[in-house]
Each structure stands twice: as structure tokens, then as C-alpha cells.
Amino acid sequence: MSLNVNQIFQSISGEVGGFPQGTWTTFIRLQGCNLRCSWCDAQEAQKQGEGYSVPITKVLDYCETHHVLITGGEPLLQASGVSQLVERLILAGKEVQIETNGSYSLPNSHFVASIPMSRKPIHWVIDHKCLSSDMSEQMPSPWELAREIAFLHKYGDEAYIKWVVNTETDLHFALPSIRKLMCEVRIENEELLPKLRGKLLISPVDAHEQPEKVMRVVEHIRQQDPELLDYVVFSVQLHKILKLL
Numbered sequence: 001m002s003l004n005v006n007q008i009f010q011s012i013s014g015e016v017g018g019f020p021q022g023t024w025t026t027f028i029r030l031q032g033c034n035l036r037c038s039w040c041d042a043q044e045a046q047k048q049g050e051g052y053s054v055p056i057t058k059v060l061d062y063c064e065t066h067h068v069l070i071t072g073g074e075p076l077l078q079a080s081g082v083s084q085l086v087e088r089l090i091l092a093g094k095e096v097q098i099e100t101n102g103s104y105s106l107p108n109s110h111f112v113a114s115i116p117m118s119r120k121p122i123h124w125v126i127d128h129k130c131l132s133s134d135m136s137e138q139m140p141s142p143w144e145l146a147r148e149i150a151f152l153h154k155y156g157d158e159a160y161i162k163w164v165v166n167t168e169t170d171l172h173f174a175l176p177s178i179r180k181l182m183c184e185v186r187i188e189n190e191e192l193l194p195k196l197r198g199k200l201l202i203s204p205v206d207a208h209e210q211p212e213k214v215m216r217v218v219e220h221i222r223q224q225d226p227e228l229l230d231y232v233v234f235s236v237q238l239h240k241i242l243k244l245l
């Protein structure tokens with residue numbers, strides 16, 4: 001089986017998520033996305049049918065690092081191939097993170113069928129698109145998202161949810177959305193709520209160029225809902241500060 005790949009490269013991990021920022025990582029950027037976010041910074045990976053068809057065995061050859069991050073595009077458009085790749089990576093003892101755009105429900109049946117439960121966790125970073133992306137209507141409800149998180153934990157995986165905020169309006173959208181998600185997670189499984197600490201990520205767009213954006217968000221939360229500060233982590237894209245890929 002092959003995967004449709006946009007590019008594979010090694011670099012440091014610049015985003016907050018399952019891997020600490022600064023981790024030396026192999027990035028597998030898959031080709032093709034079902035969304036068209038207004039601020040997309042991976043437009044070259046959007047179009048399906050472009051990119052390179054690479055056999056999974058060959059993709060594995062490129063994974064020279066312990067940490068492997070699968071991103072896109074949207075990896076779950078190629079869920080069958082991605083689950084086979086992840087299975088092989090986990091058997092090889094690698095740490096795996098998958099970044100998904102939030103529009104596909106998890107855990108995907110391909111992963112449930114092919115990857116055993118007693119294994120290393122997969123780190124899932126699930127975007128929850130805000131209004132300025134123009135894609136927020138494609139996102140699951142807080143109730144659906146809470147069920148996804150509960151399922152992923154049942155399979156031993158870790159779920160990180162990320163809100164990319166670009167405008168004040170996004171912030172007014174993101175905070176109630178985080179609150180509603182926490183309520184639904186509490187209803188779904190009360191013991192799961194403390195596990196969300198540090199896994200609700202807020203990433204202000206272009207904070208590498210305008211660092212004041214981060215403290216503006218912090219101050220807003222402090223005024224509106226200070227308890228959230230114990231759950232959220234702020235992300236500044238380190239790879240952009242360092243002018244890496």
C-alpha cells in the first residue's frame with residue numbers, strides 16, 4: 001500500500017502537543033485536505049491528487065527519528081494507509097503523533113481494527129476550527145468531541161484539542177467552546193476531566209511575529225474565566241520563530 005505524500009523531512013517540533021516543543025522529529029506531511037481554512041499555512045498540501053505516491057515501506061525508511069509526526073493536509077483522508085503506517089511505527093518502538101483537522105470522528109475504525117489496545121499511546125492533536133477559519137461549521141459538537149476524547153482514552157491514546165485564534169471573535173467563540181467541552185467531558189466521565197489539564201491548546205495566529213497576542217489572550221481569560229488558565233496551554237510556533245519549515 002502507498003500513501004499520497006506532500007513532503008517528508010526532519011526538523012524540530014515547533015507546536016505544543018504530545019511531543020515537547022523542540023523535539024527532533026520526522027514530519028510526514030500527507031497530501032490532500034477536505035477543508036479550506038482561510039489562514040491555511042499548508043496550502044500546497046490541500047489539493048487531492050497532487051503530491052507523490054510513496055509505498056509505506058519507503059515512508060518507514062525515511063523515519064530515522066524516534067518521534068514521528070503525521071500531518072497534512074488531512075491524514076484521516078488516507079486512514080487505511082495511515083493506520084498501517086502507525087502500526088509499523090509503533091511496532092518499531094516509535095512515538096507517534098497525528099494532527100487532524102477535527103472534521104473526522106475518532107477513533108477511526110481503521111485504527112481500532114488494526115492497532116492493538118495494549119501499546120504505546122498515539123498522541124492525537126485535534127484542531128477545533130474557530131469562526132475566522134470559515135470551517136467552524138465542519139466541527140463536531142462539544143458532546144461529540146467529548147465522546148471522541150473518551151474513546152481515545154479508552155484505547156490508551158492521548159487527545160490534545162487545539163483552538164487556533166485569529167481574531168477577538170475567535171476568542172469569544174473558543175472560550176465558551178472550551179467550557180462546553182469540559183462540561184461534556186465531566187458528564188461523559190468525571191475522572192477524565194483532570195486529564196485535560198495541559199491538553200487544551202490555544203494557538204494565536206502569527207504570535208511569532210506579534211507576541212503581544214498571547215498575553216492579550218491570557219489577560220482576556222483572566223478577566224472572563226480564570227479557572228481555564230489551569231487547563232489551557234498557549235502555543236507560539238517555535239519553528240516559525242526559528243524560520244524552519
Ligand code: SF4
Pocket residue numbers: 033034035036037039040041042043045046072073074101
Ligand atoms: S485543515 Fe489544515 S491543511 Fe486543511 S485547509 Fe485547514 S489548515 Fe490547511
